[in-house]
């Protein structure tokens with residue numbers, strides 16, 4: 001009895017410390033804590049590897065302050081969110097990255113976000129469904145590659161920088177795909193999803209075609225999406241289109257997990273002056289209007305474009321760059337938002353294990 005009451009106190013104090021750390025309620029963090037003899041195991045339901053040590057020390061200090069000397073370990077386990085559509089083999093969570101307007105930096109954001117999720121310890125894939133301009137192959141440095149197939153029915157995804165990828169751009173010349181009508185485009189997306197031999201993935205990021213027309217709507221309906229991220233610039237025109245994107249996802253009951261404002265400002269590399277080229281705070285205002293988290297406000301930065309063009313995105317090429325840190329913060333916030341806002345499914349039968357030919361990265 002004595003021990004169980006003491007154990008309860010330790011778990012309560014740890015839940016409170018975690019709640020303080022993440023600005024949550026203790027009833028949300030209690031289930032992450034498990035007391036085993038003299039140590040406390042915390043299992044986060046989202047990816048945040050870069051924070052594990054800090055969190056462990058934070059909770060240890062809080063426990064010590066309340067008179068408990070306990071070793072704390074932190075790990076993470078990402079579950080599948082429940083979706084209406086049947087899940088895809090081996091993929092726990094599919095997240096669309098979308099934009100109402102073209103050219104706002106959706107693909108650049110999608111690929112860096114995917115790599116940031118990977119840096120935070122998640123197993124990640126990216127599916128480039130942007131039929132109008134599939135740019136992921138260039139950004140991953142393998143534009144001339146194509147997925148191999150041993151049975152002419154299934155494709156091996158390509159691997160780059162610790163993530164796996166498939167793209168319409170690996171399969172058909174861009175001028176062919178760009179003139180596809182809606183049904184062909186959405187059939188192609190479904191095929192890419194179903195016929196790729198995905199290894200076990202915590203997250204598959206889908207880079208959607210820009211816009212909010214029939215093609216995008218059908219795609220959003222056909223894929224078991226557990227959420228979407230909408231990318232916009234602060235400019236009124238882009239924000240108005242991003243708003244249409246939010247409405248589109250609401251229509252098909254896909255929760256928007258957050259917004260990313262890209263090209264928020266330009267900081268002069270010579271004098272440090274900040275210029276808000278595409279207007280100011282449009283993304284923030286949109287996030288406030290819809291009660292959505294603003295996951296990041298990214299500057300217009302030459303190196304973000306240059307690394308993407310060179311075939312190794314910034315997050316992979318420059319792990320210590322402050323912008324990489326911004327992407328990692330956005331990745332942790334996105335992962336946490338998904339874990340806390342959606343019920344996880346009890347049934348993970350679709351997670352079968354990695355294909356024999358795949359060596360986990």
Ligand SMILES: Nc1ncnc2c1ncn2[C@@H]1O[C@H](COP(=O)(O)OP(=O)(O)OP(=O)(O)O)[C@@H](O)[C@H]1O
Nearest residue numbers: 102103104105106107108133210299300301304305
């Ligand atoms: N924050 C940024 N700083 C500098 N350049 C950027 C930034 N974001 C994107 N770019 C550049 O802007 C161009 C368009 O970006 P990207 O292809 O990611 O946009 P998109 O929204 O996916 O476009 P599309 O509508 O064609 O799909 C690219 O050349 C990219 O390198």
